[in-house]
Amino acid sequence: MGIRNKLFLIFLGTFLVLILAASGFYYLSFVRSLDTYLDERQQSQVERLANHLGNLYQQQGSWQFLRDDPRRLKRLYWLAGDREEGKDERGDHRRLQLLDAHKRVLFGPPAPEKYRIDVPIQDNSRIVGYLTYPDQEAIRDKLDRRFIGRQLRFALWMLCVGLALSLLVSWLLARHLVAPILALSRHTRELQEGNYDSRLASDRRDELGTLTRQVDQLAERLDQGQQARQRWFSDIAHELRTPVAILQGELEALCDGIRPLNQESLKGLESEVAQLTHLINDLHDLALADGGNLRYQFRLEDLSSLIEDVLDSYQSSFAQRGITCKTNLPDQALIQQDPVRLRQLLDNLFQNSLKYTADGGELSVSLSKQEDNTWQLTVDDSAPGVSDDALPKLFDHLYRVESSRNRRTGGSGLGLAICQRIVQAHGGVLHAEHSPLGGVRIHISLPGHAL
Incomplete structure (x- = not known):
């Protein structure tokens, strides 16, 4: 029934x-x-x-x-x-x-x-x-008996009229209440068949109206997810095709004798394999993070010391490019953290600054405690910067800015996406904006340790 x-x-x-x-x-x-x-x-x-x-x-x-x-x-x-x-x-x-x-x-x-x-x-x-x-x-x-009889007949007539009205009102109410449910059923059937662009327009302000709007939001999310998967697969195919095509071309040139088999040729092949391995590892980490399977081992440690250690490992690289590094770090910043994942986050940020900042540029790293007991890490680099439209897309999968910050430096386009997942796993917030130095400013807010 x-x-x-x-x-x-x-x-x-x-x-x-x-x-x-x-x-x-x-x-x-x-x-x-x-x-x-x-x-x-x-x-x-x-x-x-x-x-x-x-x-x-x-x-x-x-x-x-x-x-x-x-x-x-x-x-x-x-x-x-x-x-x-x-x-x-x-x-x-x-x-x-x-x-x-x-x-x-x-x-x-x-x-x-x-x-x-x-x-x-x-x-x-x-x-x-x-x-x-x-x-x-x-x-x-x-x-008297006739009067009572008339009243009884009147009551019976009213009962018959009430029965007819009950049939009509019950049918109208059932139809009114079931109509949006049937519409939702048809809509979900379309979603099940993959038609994610269909929507239900409802002005109801009751629970059924709320359910209808929630199903529309679900359809929108499914549509966005489908488009994201299509872009994701297309971008992955493109990213993997490039180093594989280069490797194939190099190997064909070596086999045909166009290029000599020497140490320089092997280094070129090794560089492309390293680039491909780096991309695959980033894809694996991002897939684990999106699925909630990236493992974390939290413990109370000093974030300020971790930042100094990572910056020390990049001093020689910054010096070769003539990039000046300025820091403003407190003596101690205790937070619940996974040092391995936060080091991965800092590596990605500093590698981006190293790759995309022009020679002779500037890097500024500061860490400060806010009134709400959160620690705010700010990383600024100098020109070149990015456009306003590109800022909210920096954390998308495989996104690169079509400017001087491009593929020639060897980035996979996944570093900032992985950074965002790591910050979220620590209960923090990460966003990007224009830097007063001319490049990009990365803001990271992490919850502090409750004393």
Whole structure:
């Protein structure tokens, strides 16, 4: 059974229970209210008749005047509401009875005491007789029963109308609630078939609207992921094709005798193999980082000392290029870190500066503690810089700036992407901006050690 039919049956059952309960309550409340009203009306009429008979008794001194003129009693009964002609279903000629002070029947048929109500007739303060009338069920006449029957038929008609409205409203509600679910089902089927560019436009502000927008966001992410994978595979193929093509060309030249097989030729081949190995290793590290499988061993160590050690290993390389290195490091900066991965991060940053900074340039490295107990590492290098459009793309896979910072220096285009994964694994944030020295500034924020 589909969800639409289930919702329809649930709504219909709920409405029917409510309608039946309301109809039953209305009918019972009406019958009880009608009985109470008739009882109060009858009692009021009988009490007025009892007062009138008391005044007549006081004037006549006995009940003989009624025996002499029975029509007078009939008119009095008529005023009290006993207007039914003939005998009722019990064989009684009248509903009302007139009793003397000793409760002997003067007029009217006898009635069981448990079914009658006695109203005293008083002459001043002396009781001279009683008027009795049966309970409401016994004195209910045909007009009362017809009125109750009409109300019962009205309640049944209302029940039928309520049933029809329940069917209509239940169907509309089930259709309204299931419509976005069916749309989501069709949309997810399209996503399952690989059609990631389809979207659902929804203005709903309920949970279904939120779910629709979340599915649209999921479709957008899937679309972006598919495009990223396509670019990723294309870029990997391109990056691997270049050194392989160079190796193939060099080997063919050696085999054809175009180039002599000597130490210089072997060095060229070795350089291309090293470049290819470096690219493959970077791809492996990045794949592990993206999959969350790059292992980390955190321990409390000094970040400032680690930066100094890595910079010392690059001093000779910077000196050969005439690059001046300035540092502003504190005596100690304790953080929870994996020294191996942070050294890999610093190597990538300093290698980028070494490769892409013009000869005679400048490198500045500073580390400072912020008010929120984070350590901010800033690496600035001098010209050449990058354009505004290129800054947010520096951490993309295999991205290179089409300027003097290009492939001729041997970069794989994966170093900064790996740096970003390492910083994220340490709970930090990494971003790039223009450097006041003319090149690129790399900002790294890492959480400090809580004392």
